[in-house]
Amino acid sequence: DIKIGASISATGPAAFLGDPEAKTLEMLVEELNAKGGINGEKVELVLYDDGGDANKARTFATRLIEDDEVQAIIGGTTTGASMSILAVAEDAEVPFISLAGAIDIIQPVKPYTFKTPHTDRMACQKIFEDMKKQGISKVGLISGTDGFGASMHAQCKDVVGEYGIEIVADETYDPKDADMTAQLTKIKNAAGIQAVLNPGFGQGPSIVTRNYKQLAIDLPLYQSHGVASDGFIELAGKDAAEGVRLPGTALLVADLLADGDAQKPVVAAYKAAYEAKYKMPVSTFGGYAHDGFALMVEAITKAGSSEPEAIRDALESITGLAGTTGVYAMTAEDHLGLDLSAFRMLEIKDGGWTIVE
């Protein structure tokens, strides 16, 4: 048997991300084994819930490697957890695919660590690219202080200059805050402001979006990929969400993809299976786990062995693998294998998603 370990934040502050990830992995393993496994070998998934706690994640990583003796690890919903796991995995030379956003995970490149989600930086780039196209040069930021929001906030500030855009207001909110009108009022009153960007996930962005409408702020509102799910539209309300733009993955707009799109069959199949099994809409984050698992399976199949080093080498050589997030092309220097084209700029129209190109 092949043992794959996973440490995921199925509960805790990042449960919103981790829960669909855990569900996805469980579903995919089941599917795979039903189809006969990898090269005839069944796959066993050892799944732990680290609650988003880096310290716990490290313990589970140790447990996966030392006690469960897994051949590879997927997981690390949050960046902190991923950083903890990768330290253990690198030490023990076990391939590890992270599901967290930060670029630090794979930069500098570490031999055994890979990741599937786009980086925060790419999301920022995608957004600023779109803004630039719209002729926007002065933006306000309102970010969540959780890991996701803070990390993206930092990356956005880092790259914003490249697009000739200036940040004229910079506010934050706590992920549990109930009302952001105070921050938004300040942003609204910032001189020359042309658009607002809200990095964050969970209920925060929904509240921001509602408050945005409450204050009748008449500027384009950009959200991050952190809210790329149907739930966001529902929570923020159709009215308030109207016109919001965000960088999303193919998964969210499965139906709208062109027929020739390489990702179309993959996202359609995943979406159908997941929604049938769990009776809830897919989310971008579950998609990360889907891709991580697909990469791992592909690598093990290609390697024809479950030797860690062979898997690692195989991972590095994967090209053209279509996932929900994008089409992966790993190299020895690039352990992510995605570029900006994987993101699609989406806009909410009439309570649904549309692709803006």
Add this chain to the structure above:
Amino acid sequence: MLTVEGLRSRYGRIEVLHGLDLQVDSGEIVTVVGANGAGKTTLLRCLSGVQPVSAGKITFRGEALTTVPAYKRLSRGLAQSPEGRQIFTNLSVEENLRLGAFLYSDDRVQKDMDDAFAMFPILREKRNLAAGGLSGGQQQMLAMARALMGRPSCLLLDEPSMGLAPIIVQQIFDVVSGLKALGVTVLLVEQNAFGALKIADRGYVMETGTITMQGAAAELIADPRIREAYLGI
């Protein structure tokens, strides 16, 4: 009226009452005297139900009381003015008294309160003060008054004269005697054995958890053993 048979009680593993027998007849004043740590307080706590009984039987007005929860005993007619006063320190004096009559909401409550104020005028003066701000003796008066608010038919008093000025001690003993006239039965634990025995009908002497002597109050006062051990004469 109140009968105690073979009462045993313990704190954790240490038994402090080793099979007490005691009886109080209706309308009587009975006093219990004994040295520090003899178990007098424990006995009263058993009677009011705040102390678990490990063996023995308590009967009150012909009904078994042993398993009746503490809060129901007042409605059966049993009130206690406990050791350490146990007033509601955060509530006002008036609220303390009102709670003494928690079971009642009729007009008599106000009348009883007026009586209490008449008995201890200082309490009227301090009626709105948090009871914790009272002096020690004033708190003792409040504890006594609160017990009376419960309209007991049998009153358990644990050292009611403690910390009171001589002039008030006298008054307390007068009040207790007066209760008798109202038909209230009293079980009185006192360190002021002399004063207690003077107003009591009968008395018990308690030593380390057992009754060692009992009899008519007058006899006990005269008994040289008692005079030496408890009255200091």
Add this chain to the structure above:
Amino acid sequence: MKLSSKHLTLLVMATLIAAAPFFFPSGYYFRVGALIFVNALAVTGIVILTGYAGQISLGHAGFAGIGGYACALAPVHLGLHPALAVVLGALISALLAYLVGRPILRLKGYYLGVASLGFGILVAMVLNNERELTKGPDGIEVADLGLRGLLKDWGLNLSNGEFWYAFTGICLVIGAWIALNLFNSPTGRALRALHGSEVAAGTVGIDVARVKLQAFVISAVYASVAGSLTALQNKFVTPDIAGFMHSVEMVTMAVLGGVGSVPGAILGAGILTLLPQVLTVFAEYEQLILGLVMMLVMIFLREGLVPSILRKIRGRGE
């Protein structure tokens, strides 16, 4: 009798720590052991503050955070050896405890709880928000302690897990020894006295404010060192270490084991560290069972594990 009970406790502890590895089926158990020891060390500090002196803190994780981040930052920015960073962290924690403790220790009960909570949240917030320095919520890497390498040079080759097991185990025994010393010392008696009655403590000459502050500082140092050890062991630290949940966890461990008892601290830490590890097999039911166990322990062993069990044993003995 008193003296021997202290030495007996330490002896039993040391023996258990030394003997347990013989029963470990895999390296992972060393990691769990080390986690238990580090937690127990922090909880021992709570025993001193809450168990002895009766003061509640809901912000002690703040000190753990300072200890942890001292190890992350001092080697990078000050060029300190990580071992010295532990000391620096402890000193900063002690200093902060001294400064914060002076005003807040006047408060009582829940009011002290909320004030210390505020302190913990402030620390967590700085760690979260001062990205330039701390790299924010995602955490920061921590230098290697280097002791393991040193031991290797001396011919003692331990795996990472084994090393941290041994090292934290030794730290715990020392920490427990100190706490047990304190219990039956003049200062310890002063602490417990003010727990009983501050007014009476004052009238026998105990400088209540000062002694309380001493307990606060000592317990802060415990938390700080525990935080440092966590960071060094993980070679990574996130602001969670200073989070409210971590503070609550410490207090819970202390109360579960028996808040005035040093062996209780270890047992409480052991249980609450192990339990989630065991419960992972129940996946979805983990939280449910964890909550249930906490309630059941407190209902049936209301003074906490060790004191309640001791009472039962003694009860049977007599």
Add this chain to the structure above:
Amino acid sequence: MSEFLQFLFSGLTVGAVYALVALGFTIIYNASGVVNFAQGEFVMLGGMITVFAHAAGLPIPLAALAAIAATAAVGVALNKLAIEPARGAPVVSLIIITIGASIFIRGAAQLIFDKQIHSFPAFSGDEPIHVLGATILTQSLWAIGGAFAVFVGLWLFFTRTILGRAVLATSNNRLAAQLVGINTDFVMTLSFALSAAIGAFAGVLITPITMTSYDVGLGLALKGFAGAMLGGMGNPKGAFAGGLLLGLFEAMTAGYLSSQYKEAAAFVVILAVLFFMPQGLFGSKSTDRV
């Protein structure tokens, strides 16, 4: 001016949320001296049960009533199954029981419901009310009004009814309370039922503003606790004022200083207040003498 007004509205909205949670602590605290850390879970249950009952077809008002009743039952169960069996345990042990209960309830909610974020429509629509250039949502007015109503109700309960005083007596001196004929077990049960119901009521009122999910309890409990302490634990006046003030501090700090450190600022204010008034704004000093 309109800016200030907007900050004020924001603060009142948030403050109403905190005040509602803070008020929930009052009764159990007054009956037992225990800060019930599961109070936040009551708020969560109020919101979640309403959401799911609504999804199952009940109209919102009915769903809300069902949620309040069910949560009150959970409160009673908590008392009967966990608090009462531990009677006589030290207060810290009881607090740990409530923490255990909060973890337990959260775990159960995650199984029974789900881990998604939910909400239901505001009672009177999403059209904000405009006042001098600032806006406030009608749901905020519901929350503020609800908090005020609960505050008045509690205040009357504790100062005007004998039962309310019996609750205070129970925590002040349980032994004496029994001696005057108070059924302290019943008082405890009642307190848990009322506190839980208030919590659920809060959950119903604030969910359209804050949204809800199985894990919102802890954060709410924390803020409610801080608000209650600022005002003075156990006093409904304190809970109401403390909660509102905390919300206002946060909004004003976010508006005029830094949104990053708004919570820090709020805690600094709490520390400052406690420095001068160690019992909170309206807390009474313990009068025990030596």
Add this chain to the structure above:
Amino acid sequence: MSLLQIERLGIAFGGLRAVHDVSFSVEPGEIVSVIGPNGAGKTTLFNMISGVYRPGSGKVRLKGEDVTGMEPYLLAKRGMSRTFQNLQIFQNMTVLENAMAGFHLQERGPVLADLLNLPSSRKRTHMAEEGARALLTRVGLDRAADREAGNLSYGSLKRLEIARALAMNPAVLLLDEPAAGCNAVETEEIDHLIAEVAKSGVAILLVEHDMKMVMRISNHIVVLDHGEKIAEGPPEAVSRNPAVIAAYLGTEAADADR
């Protein structure tokens, strides 16, 4: 210069003048009793002298030094010690440890020595334990030494407080109703103890409602009523003072019967 000198001491709670303009002094070896009706202000007076309350007016002088409003622990260092009307026992400690806590000023030392269990710390603990055991024997609690203090009966706790206060080897000792809760015989034991302590040169200030005891052992009596001093003098004089009889003793001289 008296050992303890009270000068025009006063305090008010809200509108109530609990103590007003009270002056007197206590010499070494002297027993001064303060008597008066309930609520006269005796305990409040004690609380001001011992630093538990800060006086509203007036001065307290100890060994000639102005110690008004000083914190209790500082007063303790200067030789003042007291017991409480509302018992203040260290419930979480054993009887022996309660008494040992009384030796705090003698046994305290550097915290570091205590943490590391240095010989100096052990020696101090040992010293306190010896002393405490001797004192417990003196008040008749030696057999209860290892019991949890919270488990003692009321009367025993009173004595434990006296032992703890004596442990400090005080120059001035304030006793607030030491005999409350004790029967006549037990009261006499306490009598002897107090007299003995006084004989060793300690200045004793006593509040007590047991007139027999007060008359027996006091050198001097101060009578308070409504916070003011209404009489003062040797026991015989005070007990015959009509104002004192009216306010406090009552006409029925109950004690005479005994």
